Amino acid sequence: MLRSAISAALIGAAVGSVLAGGVLFAGAQTPVPAAVAVGIDNFTFNPQTVTVKAGTTVTWTNKDDIPHGIAVTNNAFKRSQALDTDDSFAFTFTTPGTYQYFCYIHPHMTGTIVVEAATGSNTTQ
Amino acid sequence: MSDRDDGVNRRKVLECMTWVGTGVLWTIAGGVPHSLGIMGEAVAEEAKGLTFLQISDSHMGFDKPANPNARGTLEEAVGKIIALPQKPAFMIHTGDISHLSKVSEFDDADRIISQTRLDVHYVPGEHDFLDPEQKLYRDRYGAGTKGAGWYSFDSNGVHFIGLVNVVDLKAGGLGNLGNDQLEWLEADVKDRSASTPIVVFAHIPLWTVYPEWGWGTQDGAQALTYLKKFGSVTVLNGHIHQVMQKVEGNVTFHTARSTAFPQPAPGAAPSPGPMKVEDDKLRTMLGTASITFKQNEKQLAIIDTPLKS
Numbered sequence: 003m004l005r006s007a008i009s010a011a012l013i014g015a016a017v018g019s020v021l022a023g024g025v026l027f028a029g030a031q032t033p034v035p036a037a038v039a040v041g042i043d044n045f046t047f048n049p050q051t052v053t054v055k056a057g058t059t060v061t062w063t064n065k066d067d068i069p070h071g072i073a074v075t076n077n078a079f080k081r082s083q084a085l086d087t088d089d090s091f092a093f094t095f096t097t098p099g100t101y102q103y104f105c106y107i108h109p110h111m112t113g114t115i116v117v118e119a120a121t122g123s124n125t126t127q
Numbered sequence: 128m129s130d131r132d133d134g135v136n137r138r139k140v141l142e143c144m145t146w147v148g149t150g151v152l153w154t155i156a157g158g159v160p161h162s163l164g165i166m167g168e169a170v171a172e173e174a175k176g177l178t179f180l181q182i183s184d185s186h187m188g189f190d191k192p193a194n195p196n197a198r199g200t201l202e203e204a205v206g207k208i209i210a211l212p213q214k215p216a217f218m219i220h221t222g223d224i225s226h227l228s229k230v231s232e233f234d235d236a237d238r239i240i241s242q243t244r245l246d247v248h249y250v251p252g253e254h255d256f257l258d259p260e261q262k263l264y265r266d267r268y269g270a271g272t273k274g275a276g277w278y279s280f281d282s283n284g285v286h287f288i289g290l291v292n293v294v295d296l297k298a299g300g301l302g303n304l305g306n307d308q309l310e311w312l313e314a315d316v317k318d319r320s321a322s323t324p325i326v327v328f329a330h331i332p333l334w335t336v337y338p339e340w341g342w343g344t345q346d347g348a349q350a351l352t353y354l355k356k357f358g359s360v361t362v363l364n365g366h367i368h369q370v371m372q373k374v375e376g377n378v379t380f381h382t383a384r385s386t387a388f389p390q391p392a393p394g395a396a397p398s399p400g401p402m403k404v405e406d407d408k409l410r411t412m413l414g415t416a417s418i419t420f421k422q423n424e425k426q427l428a429i430i431d432t433p434l435k436s
Contacts, residue, residue, distance in 0.1 A: 104298035
């Protein structure tokens with residue numbers, strides 16, 4: 003579990019770094035890994051709760067004039083670097099479950115990612 | 128400020144104080160810190176005893192519209208400190224030295240603040256623990272401290288306690304001291320005489336200012352129970368980038384301005400983010416504080432001084 007989470011974090015970071023290159027917009031066909039964006043505006047995660055299929059990459063982007071950081075309460079991934087304005091952090095959720103996360107700089111900011119089992123395709127992990 | 132006969136009437140003293148901008152000049156008189164008002168004037172009048180400065184929330188590296196030049200306004204604040212007619216004994220910095228915990232930001236802060244030629248006692252803000260290994264702050268400022276950087280020292284009969292409430296923050300929570308630090312605090316003050324004036328300083332307010340914005344410390348009340356026996360406790364904080372004060376029994380709470388950017392009053396905006404104001408108003412909302420303590424008087428005087436009045 004821990005190892006898969008770490009590898010997922012690495013994949014997530016890689017995906018995040020090439021998002022601008024078009025992965026997010028690669029088309030809507032079923033085989034393409036799903037991607038979901040969460041904005042950070044006015045010290046709020048938007049949307050605050052997101053439900054996704056396993057294998058989905060969630061990308062947070064900070065739109066505030068102050069840095070924020072993403073940490074998950076169950077330590078499924080290592081906390082993000084501090085996100086300055088317009089910086090992003092991505093993580094690919096491979097394991098179904100409910101993930102509570104928060105801004106480790108402003109912990110009153112909280113959000114939830116619900117990961118459901120992927121259907122119709124085999125997940126390898 | 129006429130009721131200096133004894134300390135019972137601290138509330139009155141506080142009422143007659145004026146709160147202005149930039150730095151708070153703190154005076155400790157016989158036990159209770161009170162601010163002296165605007166730095167220049169106040170220092171001249173109440174120069175005896177112990178006077179120290181509070182500077183806070185430098186946010187080196189901040190360059191957003193609320194203040195594209197946070198380095199310049201820190202330099203201005205330092206220039207005012209250098210120009211003070213009476214040299215303060217030392218300075219406390221209540222955290223958020225840097226904006227993103229970059230080496231260059233800490234370097235800038237050190238270079239500018241050291242021009243005051245004052246000893247500076249630091250506590251960290253949450254912006255000072257953003258480097259991946261969370262070690263830059265401790266490497267620079269942590270010598271002789273415990274845990275994430277808490278410590279105490281004595282000066283002129285006053286016991287100063289620097290606390291850290293910005294690490295290991297919990298989802299949905301406020302500032303956090305943690306059990307290790309609380310135990311240390313209890314032991315640190317246990318054998319001290321109740322007549323010892325106490326000054327506690329930390330980044331996030333120890334009392335609950337506005338929980339909706341995270342402006343408070345979840346175990347701050349626990350820390351204060353250890354200080355109940357003392358006749359004079361002054362709590363100095365930063366974090367909220369505005370002057371706010373509360374007096375509760377023997378405890379005076381006070382927050383200092385930032386030198387970098389203002390933040391809105393609680394609930395006055397959708398979020399506590401940096402507040403953009405008219406250019407000519409910015410310097411009235413930034414500043415430092417001065418605190419003076421006088422033997423045989425009960426009050427510490429706190430003077431908040433803006434960069435521009």
